[in-house]
Amino acid sequence: MEFVKVSLNSFLEYLQIEKNYSQYTVDCYEKDIESFISFLEAEQIQNLQDVTYADARLFLTRLYEKSYSKKSMSRKISCLRSFYRYLYREQIVVENPFALVSLPKKDQYTPRFLYAEELMKLFELNDLTTPLGQRNQALLELMYATGIRVSECAAIQLSDIDFSLQTLLVHGKGKKQRYVPFGKYAKDSLHTYIQNGRVQLKSKSATNTNALFLNNRGTTLTDRGIRLVIEKLMNKTAENIHISPHVLRHTFATHLLNEGADLRTVQELLGHENLSTTQIYTHVTKDRLKTVYMNHHPRA
Incomplete structure (x- = not known):
């Protein structure tokens, strides 16, 4: 072998x-x-x-x-x-035995997302007087504001953030790059974390790093570390709210579509290569479409 x-x-x-x-x-x-x-x-x-x-x-x-x-x-x-x-x-084999193997039909999948009131409870959990609390708040705000993947979040460098334009340079799959805007809440929480919490965390390590998010040892927060942060926040909630980095991404997309964003824009913001991938979010916006119809159609 x-x-x-x-x-x-x-x-x-x-x-x-x-x-x-x-x-x-x-x-x-x-x-x-x-x-x-x-x-x-x-x-x-x-x-x-x-x-x-x-x-x-x-x-x-x-x-x-x-x-x-x-x-x-x-x-x-x-x-x-x-x-x-x-x-x-490479001429190592003469045929591809998997070429004709049919892929199992995918199950119908509806993304899990958070409602506005559930998000508010999450944003109220962190102790903003501590470095880790400031980091966790900035992490939550940025992931919800941009819909980035957990791997993309872990890869963010300080130089990727443009505060004047309120945009983030995201290093996506296949080393593709895209710019994603972020709002005032994310901007304020990032400012607080970078100017205070991150400085304190960085002082714990002799390693010089430009990574945005640091762990409690002052080194780069990994994909797994981000997942653990989100998991601990979930365990803090009094109610049964299931969250993960991907749930925040789903929430970002769903809320944009519910507020009238077009599918192509959401596709670009999420960094999806194919529009069909983004279309899974249309399933969770049917309630909004029904509400709009009932409120505006003359014979509704």
Whole structure:
């Protein structure tokens, strides 16, 4: 299986160098392909070129048996399809056994979002007299104001923020960049954190960093660290409010559409490559459309 792992490493380098994929995406590809390699070992298949369409179908069956979600199975199959496409290009295999494997039909998915009153309760949780409280407030305000992904939030540098124009330079998937505006609440909380809380946090470390969000040791707050911050805030709420960085992103998009923003604008702000990805938010705006219709149609 040694050559299999060499091929995997070569593919991961291709994703980083030629495709400009983020480290997080590359790590996800690596995990998915390693699970497939474990499957090959269990089935005593020694070479990548020996994998057939029947083996690919069997792998999908194994995923079903392990109760993987349809989304996870689709991701794994898409990953392996790309892997074999690369192997075919490099003439390591003569066919792609995953080319004809059908992806499971996706479940209908309605994004979870927060209502205005739930958001207000979140914004009232932080102790703004402490460095971590100021950081958490700035984190919440900025994520809700811009709808950025957690990986994009962790990557923000001080130089990415333009306070005069109230815009944020976001480093998105595939190293694509976009500018996203933010409002007064985010601006004020960022000012407070940068001028006070961040200074105190940075003094705890000898490492010089320009990252916007720092942890309690004064070093860069990671993706996982941001998730933990949000999780702790959720546990502080007296009511059963489920929040995550992605729920804040969903809330950003839903509130914009509810207030009349067009889908193309929301697509650009979210950094979605395809409009179909943004269209999932139209499901949660039906109540608003009904209200507008009832209030304005002459024969409603």
